[in-house]
Amino acid sequence: MEFVYSTKNPDAPVAFASFNAMHSVFEMVIAGVSGNMGRNVAGKVQEKVREIEGKLNRHDPDSVFSKLDSSSGLSPVGVDDEVFSILQFCETFRKSTAGYFDIAALSVSDTRPAYRLSPECRTVCLSGEGLVLDAGGFGKGYAIDVVRTILSEEGVGNALVNFGDSSVTALGRHPFGDCWQVQARTGGGSFMLKDSSLSVSGPRPDGSAHIVNPQDGSLVGNRCLVAVEGRSAFVCEALSTALYAAPEMMRPVIMSSFGGYSYKVIRQDFKQWIEENL
């Protein structure tokens, strides 16, 4: 982990931590803490993020998601309370988004629900063969929510957390402002975050498509980005994934079920890109 602590501005000591996780980079700025506290909190955050990654990374043969995916529905798989709760939320999101958020979108099977939960046994059973559960559409957002809880418990009041640029959460405010200001790197979108989160979904930075439309299994080719702002980064990420895949007319319908959350379609600003890069 990279950790930087600065007291160059005596009125605003600041810590920065960064480490690789979930095939991307986790970054965090914590304002107004001591060096020891910053390092201690960053260590706890890294440990927890790694733990979550260990459960959700379906490419890790030891992860719960990997075991679920390889079970082919032949037998229930025992999960801990955290994963059980995540899967409950994911199924709720699927129903609330007309199926446009679907952690089984990569499956060859269109059986839905893709899994059954047994609250008594704390087990999960896939609904058949050909089903794959993937955390790509919510994992970073979920992890950020957990990190926010850690930061609050540790007494951090002001921080900005960024996971791979696609999921961001802000606690409190910037030392010299009344919020944390974040812009889309493509231009076209600016957000004032204060105890709120932001998630952005769209094509990869190189323009290639990667989000699958759960309705037909095709890659979504929209060039716009969809940003969702609200309290929970988990909900923001699930919603931004769903809204990006959903037809334009469906977006307000989906959002009507999510009070306290708003969305914005970001179209790249070609002129701004030129001004900034050339």
Place this chain on the structure above:
Amino acid sequence: MGAAGFLMASVPWLKGCTAAGQAEMSGGKVRFGIIGPGSRGSFHIDNLLKIPQAEIVALCDNYKVNLDKASAKVPSARRYDDYRKLLEDKDVDAVVIATPLNLHYRMAVDAFSAGKNVFCEKAMAYTMEECLDMYRKGKASGRIFFVGQQRLFDPKYVKIMDSIRKGDFGPVVNVRNYWFRNNDWRRPVPSPDLERHINWRLYREYSRGLMTELACHQLQNGTWALGMLPDRVMGTGNIIYWKDGREVFDSVCTIYTFPNGVNMTFESVISNKHFGMGEQILCKDATVDLASGRLYAENPKPRSGIRQLVGEIEQGIFSSSAFAGTSWNAENASADPGIAIMPEAVEGDGSLEMMQAFCHSVLTGIQPPHVLEEAYYGSVLCLLGDEALLQGKILEFPEEFRLS
């Protein structure tokens, strides 16, 4: 200075694709005769069938297989096996000429004489002399005359060329065009006596090979971007792999040099397809990759993440951090992802818009400026390049082929 120098001042040739242009065409109909409804001709038929202002009333081909296929698409169209008969058809307002290259000149000139508007596939004609005469006769006829340079109608080309011409990316320092395939470029032949008729692209009598069939798509990029004509060309061409009796090169490499010293290359090999098709405009500050539709900065702004916040807080600055976007892989963080030229994916390559524009011009009687001149120079450049390959010499652009 070629017509390209004035091209991006406006885009009047796209008016037919706008709402205003559509309104001007309201109620009008252009009755088309298709001469040569084979591969490319069939593609044009498909596009014309999508345009409300177009009606295909006649078809002509001396190869019955192609004529039958076209008739299946447009059963109501009259059938001809001689283009001169089609030109006598009073119901035909405009012809699409999509025949082997060596026939373009004669057919177009006859069409002008018959009072028809002409859309001719590129390259314009088999020789530079024919191109010039065809240009002059088309202008003198007062009829609408388009040559199928569809990139002029492709929105991403129009947009990016405008920025290039304005100097947004610094001066143009190089233009790279290439087209790599890995096939013999042959079409199935039902009987040996039809070999030259069907595989005309492989024989010198009919075609100038890769230069007229592929380079003519791409050489226009340099004149468009630089606003000038190259003044010399050199290159080499050979038959290196497909030694099957063909007469045209299966491997060519040409360099066109502009008066300011900037080079434009066209390279084509049809025995290796790894690099596919590419069209790149290299500027001092950015690279335009037209094939992928993306723009890349030479020195992109560092991807800061939120790291920059530390320095700003140290200095007591409250600002906005621009990093939110879609996820990126840690190992690829240093690579510049560039930016898409168009904010939304655009279907097609400009061919449909080109036909819409042609219909608009026929119905309004207005030949859009510069389009024909651009096509003329595109064709002359590919023919001059082929001459350089054949002679093995550096050839200068002949003054007599500059349009006044």
